[in-house]
Amino acid sequence: MIQAATVGPRAYWYLTRGTGIVALILLTLSVALGVANSRRFRTEHVPRFVVDAVHRTVSLLAVAFTVIHVVTSLLDGFAPITVVDAVVPFVSAYRPLWLGFGAIAFDLLLALVITSLLRRRLGYRAWRITHWTAYACWPVALLHTVGTGSDVKFGWMLATSALCVAVVVAAVLVRAARGWPSRLGVRLAAMLAAAAVPVGLIAWLPNGPLAKGWAKQAGTPSYLLASSTTKTGGAASQAGSATAPSFTAQLNGTVREGQTADGLAVVDLSTTVSGQRLSLLHIRILGQPLGGGGVQMSSSSVTLGSTSQPDEYSGHVTALQGTNVAAQLRSPSGSVVQLVTQLQIASASGAVSGTVRVLPARA
Ligand code: HEM
Numbered sequence: 001m002i003q004a005a006t007v008g009p010r011a012y013w014y015l016t017r018g019t020g021i022v023a024l025i026l027l028t029l030s031v032a033l034g035v036a037n038s039r040r041f042r043t044e045h046v047p048r049f050v051v052d053a054v055h056r057t058v059s060l061l062a063v064a065f066t067v068i069h070v071v072t073s074l075l076d077g078f079a080p081i082t083v084v085d086a087v088v089p090f091v092s093a094y095r096p097l098w099l100g101f102g103a104i105a106f107d108l109l110l111a112l113v114i115t116s117l118l119r120r121r122l123g124y125r126a127w128r129i130t131h132w133t134a135y136a137c138w139p140v141a142l143l144h145t146v147g148t149g150s151d152v153k154f155g156w157m158l159a160t161s162a163l164c165v166a167v168v169v170a171a172v173l174v175r176a177a178r179g180w181p182s183r184l185g186v187r188l189a190a191m192l193a194a195a196a197v198p199v200g201l202i203a204w205l206p207n208g209p210l211a212k213g214w215a216k217q218a219g220t221p222s223y224l225l226a227s228s229t230t231k232t233g234g235a236a237s238q239a240g241s242a243t244a245p246s247f248t249a250q251l252n253g254t255v256r257e258g259q260t261a262d263g264l265a266v267v268d269l270s271t272t273v274s275g276q277r278l279s280l281l282h283i284r285i286l287g288q289p290l291g292g293g294g295v296q297m298s299s300s301s302v303t304l305g306s307t308s309q310p311d312e313y314s315g316h317v318t319a320l321q322g323t324n325v326a327a328q329l330r331s332p333s334g335s336v337v338q339l340v341t342q343l344q345i346a347s348a349s350g351a352v353s354g355t356v357r358v359l360p361a362r363a
Pocket of ligand 1: 016017018019020021022023024027066069070073074079081085086087099102103105106109137141144145148149150151152157
């Protein structure tokens with residue numbers, strides 16, 4: 001069981017990516033074994049009950065890894081993803097279309113689990129129809145993978161996705177070539193659909209997920225784009241300064257609201273960052289007060305530093321969305337960092353808690 005207290009947000013993000021990839025591989029195997037296990041298709045070398053047992057085990061593992069994938073993406077808190085986004089497609093604030101495909105795939109998997117548990121009550125025919133619909137889970141999950149996944153730009157992830165496509169396409173082609181002897185139309189349609197997947201991906205990927213600016217086009221909120229170069233795996237190699245700090249940590253503090261002499265609203269966040277040398281983060285936002293209690297930001301200042309040098313890094317807010325703040329800060333030695341906070345503010349007490357992610361950045 002994952003303990004919220006011992007696994008930091010960054011670990012959750014890596015877990016989300018890792019479990020997503022394992023879930024896709026297992027789903028691929030499950031679909032290929034399901035196609036091979038069809039009543040009309042007989043293998044000479046492997047007894048059917050073995051294929052059947054492996055198919056069931058692999059499918060259960062795929063469901064388990066998908067559940068961990070979804071739960072860790074919710075716990076991570078870096079991207080604004082809610083429980084509703086996990087099951088209702090296309091409503092997410094984070095890459096709505098592509099996360100929406102993940103939600104559809106997840107719903108189909110859940111339907112598969114529920115109908116398999118109720119198989120005796122449903123009857124074989126009804127169960128079989130739902131089971132076939134569930135195969136749609138695979139192409140939808142693949143769209144989600146290439147549209148949402150940060151790692152698709154890397155050769156190993158492209159190779160993994162290509163292998164998954166090859167396995168399913170091969171299974172469908174073999175099945176269509178050898179099964180359904182009397183239904184030529186269905187066989188041709190299955191072959192064409194299988195061939196369309198790799199052709200479609202090859203045509204789309206270079207102008208879509210592999211193209212520059214995809215994170216923005218895919219619907220990543222602007223306050224996250226500031227740190228996307230590093231988050232998407234470029235890591236320190238893409239960063240400007242080798243000495244700039246990189247960490248994710250909890251923070252706690254207080255918020256104070258006031259007014260300047262000329263009527264501008266001032267929001268002051270003074271927080272302490274847990275377990276880091278740069279333990280003091282101060283954010284000040286000035287602007288026109290808004291009716292609902294917020295501030296239309298007109299200027300800002302942000303400092304991050306140690307107790308002996310509280311303004312070691314200083315800069316400004318680059319994006320503000322709700323209580324999420326992104327900022328770019330610089331030290332006198334020229335080291336530049338991007339900072340993204342996710343904050344919860346208790347308006348009654350003025351208590352602030354949440355996480356801060358600090359990453360090296362290009363100047
Ligand atoms: C059958 C269902 C699903 C499968 C097989 C699946 C698989 C994957 C895979 C393979 C990736 C790419 C990981 C990478 O690039 O390293 C991914 C990304 C992601 N998935 Fe899913 N997913 C599913 C459903 C969902 C659902 C329902 C959610 C919503 C809570 C979700 C949230 C995410 C997020 C946030 C990412 C992006 C991680 C990143 O930026 O690297 N997934 N998924």
